[in-house]
Amino acid sequence: MQPKTVATEILDIAYLDYGAPDGWPCILGHGFPYDVHAYAETAPVIAQAGARVLVPWLRGYGPTRFRSPSALRSGEQAALGADLLAFMDALGIERAVVGGYDWGGRAACVVSALYPERVVGLVSGNSYNIQNIARAMEPASPPxxxxxxxxxxxxxxxxxxxxxxxxxxxxxxxxxxxSPTWKFDDATFAKSAASFDNPDFVDVVIHSYRHRYALVAGDPAYAGIEQQLAAQPPIRVPTIAIDGDADGVNPGTAHHARKFEGFFERRVFRDAGHNLPQERPAEWAQAVLDLRKAAAA
Structure with a gap:
């Protein structure tokens, strides 16, 4: 499948487009360090159920490019959410099922929390993915x-x-x-690894992991969004949250349920790690379809 590109104010966003153009919109975001291939098996299943599934490369990944050399290569959560909203606007999508994990899930959570009128429902790997930067220096357990x-x-x-x-x-x-239980091969990894050759990859990644600890300033263009996120707003759109019980970086998010209002369901994928849609494509696709049904009820 050949990528398509759409221009926003900040980015030329590359994306894959599955399904009929008039299908119900579904936008799925990948994480770090992954790319659109995380949905290579999931997206066609959802498309066969009548969806138009759009899978963009995040800023700093693959063919997605900044439009200005002077733009701050920000990886902050507000920028990721703003990119998702701009992507929808550029394609004329008023409302969509949104989903993702890691960085892509964070973008979906940001839009769901702050712009619920644009979201039919949310499928979120690791539940409430909005960072609480004010508490970033609070230590966690040794593991x-x-x-x-x-x-x-x-x-x-x-x-x-x-x-x-x-x-x-x-x-x-x-x-x-x-993902200690996922036996991926060299070819699978190589497909995604090509996306890390993006010239802005390192800058975006480094900014992301420094900003979330308040070690660097954010992009002033997103200060208003960050201010809203600092209040840790609840998510009120219908949501299915997913964890893997073998996730090597996230110990589980059952305690996040209080951050959601309205329809909320948490699922745990057995023997799955962090890269949920690529490790369990059929189960992820089913969660999207079940979420859309629940949202319509």
């Missing part, structure tokens, strides 16, 4: 802190240089640690 080693490495210039010099190596290390 949880150990799992975040890569974030702390990226806080210094040694980490930036390490990522720049070996993008694929770091990504493969995280894939292996985060």
């Amino acid at each position: 949880e802190e150990a799992a975040l080693w890569y974030q702390y490495l990226f806080h210094n210039e040694r980490g930036r240089r390490a990522l720049e010099r070996n993008r694929a190596g770091f990504a493969r290390q995280l894939w292996t640690m985060w």
